[in-house]
Amino acid sequence: MLMRVLRAPRSLWRLGQNHVAAWRKRRxxxxxxxxxxxxxxxxxxxxxxxxxxxxxxxxxxxxxxxxxxxxxxxxxxxxxxxxxxxxxxxxxxxxxxxxxxxxxxxxxxxxxxxxxxxxxxxxxxxxxEYWWDVIERAILAPTPLPDPLILPFPEGPRQWPASGDFLPAPGWSVLSSDDPSPRHSLYRALMTAINPLSRDQRDKVLSALVTAAQIPEEARDSxxxxxxxxxxxxxxxxxxxxxxxxxxxxxxxxxxxxxxxxxxxxxxxxxxxxxxxxxxxxxxxxxxxxxxxxxxxxxxxxxxxxxxxxxxxxxxxxxxxxxxxxxxxxxxxxxxxxxxxxxxxxxxxxxxxxx
Ligand SMILES: [Zn+2]
Missing domain, CATH: 3.20.20.370 (Glycoside hydrolase/deacetylase)
Incomplete structure (x- = not known):
């Protein structure tokens, strides 16, 4: 009992020291x-x-x-x-x-x-536009796409189903847990597929994508x-x-x-x-x-x-x-x-x- 009484002030003192150290660290x-x-x-x-x-x-x-x-x-x-x-x-x-x-x-x-x-x-x-913006412009929009969408990858042509309609979903991002329309899933798939490519390879794929989506090459003002x-x-x-x-x-x-x-x-x-x-x-x-x-x-x-x-x-x-x-x-x-x-x-x- 006596020990406990004696110990209390010491632990309080130690607690105080910890607070001082934390305070100093913050300052x-x-x-x-x-x-x-x-x-x-x-x-x-x-x-x-x-x-x-x-x-x-x-x-x-x-x-x-x-x-x-x-x-x-x-x-x-x-x-x-x-x-x-x-x-x-x-x-x-x-x-x-x-x-x-x-x-x-x-x-x-x-x-x-x-x-x-x-x-x-x-x-x-x-x-x-930067490549990630070109993909957004081509895919996350109500523009029609050929179905399937076929793009020239270095290992050969790759294709994705592209028949689904685009539904606008303000606030949607790659961090969102669900995809409100097939176009949103397609956007994710293309970002993943195009991201690792070298510049020349990526330019080829993007150029085919721009043609397929019939969007202008010039950057949007926005x-x-x-x-x-x-x-x-x-x-x-x-x-x-x-x-x-x-x-x-x-x-x-x-x-x-x-x-x-x-x-x-x-x-x-x-x-x-x-x-x-x-x-x-x-x-x-x-x-x-x-x-x-x-x-x-x-x-x-x-x-x-x-x-x-x-x-x-x-x-x-x-x-x-x-x-x-x-x-x-x-x-x-x-x-x-x-x-x-x-x-x-x-x-x-x-x-x-x-x-
Ligand atoms: Zn950067």
Whole structure:
């Protein structure tokens, strides 16, 4: 009995110590990099890439109340120097959709929140839609398709039944548990079949798909890339910094070292030529940990980039590898949901990969 009485204060003391440690850990300076793709109100967004302008405006306003928004390069320099604010937040965009200029930039400007936009340059030069958007346009629409739909794959023609009607299903995405019409299942099947192909193979399949669905090759205004002139306009002022995202947006891990080097160099050279300034930041296309390799990371370092971004959840600290920066993908969620996500992330996410 006596022992128990004596033990109580000690366990209380220990409990207090744990609280102090947890409190200290929470107060530790950390950085969070957010990843967006598009700011647009789309009727159909099966890959969940777009945030509506209304939500984006409220997201950006919120960041200032939750932490310290800063330029990505400044965050990484501050982390290395041990001068990171308690909750540093950097906004990034991938790919180079035109809506980044018309919807995202004015909102960023109004709130004086900076962002880095990583641009794949072939997308800009060809003025065609990204392959995932072409599939959406051909399949998730009431346009008739030949039945069966026959497409030229490298191993030979493959075919899918395509007789079913398309039923519009606002809000449907690849994360939905059911498919409201056969077209939605067909969309999934084609995404899975086309995703692993090389660029040449994919172009062949897409070209046949465009012919079969009788859709124009020109990009829809709602899905088009920035033009070169628009890339320049996007970079004007202090709000948006442009970063490289390769030329053709390949999975770099699937290429030889020489091919990777060409992809990295070409994308960077094009941007440098258009903007008349050096480009020193990079984001790996797709960005998940199997979309690039150790060889890719070495190349990026050797070419003098100051940082490169991946796409896995994690926090930035002083010892985080600045060549494999973690990023938090942001969907079209309410400001309240984003607030919860950010606070949760700062409190519970693990630090990114160490250098
Ligand atoms: Zn991308």
């Amino acid at each position: 530790e300076p950390k950085g969070l990099i957010l990843l967006y793709h598009r700011v647009a109100a789309l009727e159909s967004d099966p890959q969940l890439l777009a945030v509506t302008p209304e939500n984006f405006d409220r997201h950006i306003a919120l960041l200032k109340t939750l932490g310290t928004p800063m330029h990505l390069s400044d965050m990484i320099a501050a982390a290395a120097a041990g001068r990171l604010p308690r909750r540093a937040i950097a906004v990034t965009f991938d790919d180079g959709y035109a809506d980044n200029l018309y919807y995202a930039k004015p909102i960023l400007q109004r709130h004086a929140v900076p962002a880095t936009v990583f641009i794949a340059t072939d997308f800009i030069e060809r003025q065609r 899905h088009r890339p920035l033009t070169r002139a628009e890339v320049v306009t996007l970079a004007e002022g202090n709000v948006v910094t442009i970063g490289a995202h390769s030329h053709h947006h390949p999975r770099l891990s699937g290429l030889s070292a020489a091919e990777q080097e060409t992809e990295i160099d070409t994308g960077r050279q094009r941007l440098t030529a258009w903007l008349g300034q050096d480009i020193d930041t990079f984001a790996f296309p797709y960005g998940n940990l199997d979309a690039y390799s150790g060889e890719t990371v070495s190349l990026i370092k050797r070419k003098g980039f100051v940082l490169s971004c991946s796409n896995y959840p994690g926090l930035v600290r002083g010892d985080t590898d600045r060549y494999q920066l973690p990023r938090l993908l942001v969907r079209n969620i309410t400001p309240q949901a984003l607030q919860n996500l950010i606070i949760e992330s700062f409190d519970h996410l693990e630090p990114g990969l160490r250098a």
